[in-house]
Amino acid sequence: MVLALPLFLAKTAFAENRAPVSFAYWHVWTDLQGVSxxxxxxxRNFVLESIEPPAAPQWLSRLKTEGASVVISVLPVGWIGIWHENPKPQWIIPISGRWYVQTMDGQRVEMGPGDVSFGEDQNTKPDANGHKGHLSATVGNEPCVLMMIQLKNSPTVNQPCRFD
Incomplete structure (x- = not known):
């Protein structure tokens, strides 16, 4: 159902010739005190246009980036990472399996297929326990396959939801 609802909304919007309501994602960000x-x-900024003429129009939202590389990661069952920052600002898309991300403020978000995260917790400062960035781990009894799109852009600070 998680995947079905966004697809239904997108199909409905296209049929009615209006932009999808929105595309949701989680943004892992750093505040001015260095806490993630x-x-x-x-x-929400979708425009009906051809991705490349003569292709038929579709709803597009173009995010400005300076280039990117794609990485596929397979986290084994029971994998628990260590506290760390994202290596670069990156989009993280679970393809299969589930995982969680816990930030320094204590918030823990579990994600699976259909969810998207933007990891931008660079420039964090160690807390009283030496934690920096975020902690992540697999959830459940299957590996978690992630696709990461790493951007060459410099990370921002104190700009949650900067793509809105």
């Missing part, structure tokens, strides 16, 4: 947080954000 997570905020649920929405991209």
């Amino acid at each position: 947080h997570q905020k649920k954000c929405e991209i």
Whole structure:
């Protein structure tokens, strides 16, 4: 059902010739004190246009980036990472399985297929326990396959939902 609802909304919007309501994602970001947080954000700036003529028009939202590389990661069952920052600002898309991300403020978000996270917790400062960035781990009895799109852009600070 998690995947079905966004697809239904997108099909309905296209049929009615209007933009989808929004595209939701989690933004892992750093505040001015160097503490990481997570905020649920929405991209709403869709435009009906061809991705490349003569292709038929579709609803597009183009995010400005300076280039990217794609990484596929397979986290085994029972995998628990250590506290760390994202290596670069990156989109993280679970393809299969489930995982969670816990930020320094204590918030823990579990994600699976259909969810999207934008990891931008660079420039954090160690807390009293030496934790920096975020902690992540697999959930359940199957590996978690993640696709990461790592951007060459410099990370921002104190700008949650910066793509909205």
